[in-house]
Structure formats: structure tokens, C-alpha cells
Amino acid sequence: MDRLRRLLVFVLLVALAAASVALGSLPLALLLAGLKAAAVGSEYMELRHAHRLHLVGYLGWVALLVAALSLALSP
Numbered sequence: 001m002d003r004l005r006r007l008l009v010f011v012l013l014v015a016l017a018a019a020s021v022a023l024g025s026l027p028l029a030l031l032l033a034g035l036k037a038a039a040v041g042s043e044y045m046e047l048r049h050a051h052r053l054h055l056v057g058y059l060g061w062v063a064l065l066v067a068a069l070s071l072a073l074s075p
Helices: 002-023 026-044 052-073
Strands: none
Touching (some): 026 052
């Protein structure tokens, strides 16, 4: 089951990377990068097994970083 979940996350990461290249919009690419970072953190860094505060802190930091970069790069 664990191998299947990792495979599905890998397929999701590849699909999100392809979508960000195909769409070509920087704000949308930043959003998709945030989703990829959240998927990597929860699955491959195994934060879903860690204390909930660690997961919430990581996801909060990713969201804050995506928001700050989106605001900084908006015209």
C-alpha cells in the first residue's frame, strides 16, 4: 500500500510539472509548485507520520512562501 501511494504521488508530481510547463503562467506555476512541495513534504519527507504541528508548520511555510512570491512577482 505504501509503494502504491508513493507511485501515485510521483505520478501527481509529474502531472503537475507538465501542467505548469504547458500553461506557461508564472502565478499558476508558483501555485502548482506549492502543491508539489506539499506533496513531497507529506509523502517523501514523511511529515504525515510526524507530529501534526510539524506538518502544519511546513504547509504554512509553503503557503506563505508561495503567497509572498506571487505578490512580489505580480505586475
